[in-house]
Amino acid sequence: MQPTIYFAHGKESGPWGAKIQALASLAEGKGCRVESPDYSGIADPDVRVEKLLSLAAPKSGPLVLVGSSMGGYVSTVASRQLRPTGLFLMAPAFYLPGYLEQEPVPEAKLTSIVHGWNDEVVPVENAIRFARRHRCELHLLASDHRLMSHLEVVEQLFADFLCRITGSSSCAQTTADRGP
Numbered sequence: 001m002q003p004t005i006y007f008a009h010g011k012e013s014g015p016w017g018a019k020i021q022a023l024a025s026l027a028e029g030k031g032c033r034v035e036s037p038d039y040s041g042i043a044d045p046d047v048r049v050e051k052l053l054s055l056a057a058p059k060s061g062p063l064v065l066v067g068s069s070m071g072g073y074v075s076t077v078a079s080r081q082l083r084p085t086g087l088f089l090m091a092p093a094f095y096l097p098g099y100l101e102q103e104p105v106p107e108a109k110l111t112s113i114v115h116g117w118n119d120e121v122v123p124v125e126n127a128i129r130f131a132r133r134h135r136c137e138l139h140l141l142a143s144d145h146r147l148m149s150h151l152e153v154v155e156q157l158f159a160d161f162l163c164r165i166t167g168s169s170s171c172a173q174t175t176a177d178r179g180p
Contacts, residue, residue, distance in 0.1 A: 001061035003085060003165060007036040008052060008071030010093075014040055019068060019090070022151060023158050030162055032064075039071070045093070046100045048074045056082055064165060065108070066158075069093050069122065069145065072113075079107040086165045087111040088158060091119055091145050095126045103133075111136040112161050114154055116143035 005027050007020045015036040016024075024034045037055055039048045052074055056063065062085035067075030072092025079087055087108040092115075095102060113136050115127035122145065131138035139157055141150045 002031040003062035003064045004033045005064045005066055006056045008067040008074045010069030010071050022155055026155055026159055045070050045073050049077045052078045053081055073099055076104045076106050077101050084108045088161050089113045090147055091115050091122050093122050094130045106134055114139045114157055116141050116145060116147055119145040121145040
């Protein structure tokens with residue numbers, strides 16, 4: 001059964017920004033159901049968590065939470081109750097002032113983080129600290145906070161992540177086609 005994926009956008013972006021559109025399209029191409037709630041106008045990250053919890057009630061099939069920046073924090077905090085199969089976090093806003101949970105614990109079978117070395121909003125050290133503490137996989141790219149300069153790499157990392165979540169046999173062929 002294919003997963004339902006909930007995307008959580010960042011503080012300054014919207015539910016269907018370029019990065020979410022690209023990843024949602026990729027997920028839909030793999031047969032996943034995608035949702036991208038609008039958190040615009042909700043400045044408090046913990047109010048966003050409550051909104052996600054109200055929307056992402058367990059459905060049939062695996063649940064995957066994908067978050068960017070503040071959305072990474074939102075997805076991680078919500079994971080404690082939702083217990084998704086996977087968490088895919090891009091430049092997650094961890095250890096920042098004004099966020100209620102300074103040590104959120106990821107509750108997922110697989111947690112993957114993508115962060116830019118040149119992130120001007122959330123220091124890369126925050127992602128390293130979180131990944132070390134929770135033994136998450138961490139992908140560091142020569143990019144800024146938005147990660148748009150390496151969108152193709154982010155898409156590939158997400159595709160590989162989805163393959164591991166779904167256990168799809170078609171993924172092995174896709175990986176082999178890319179070469180070494």
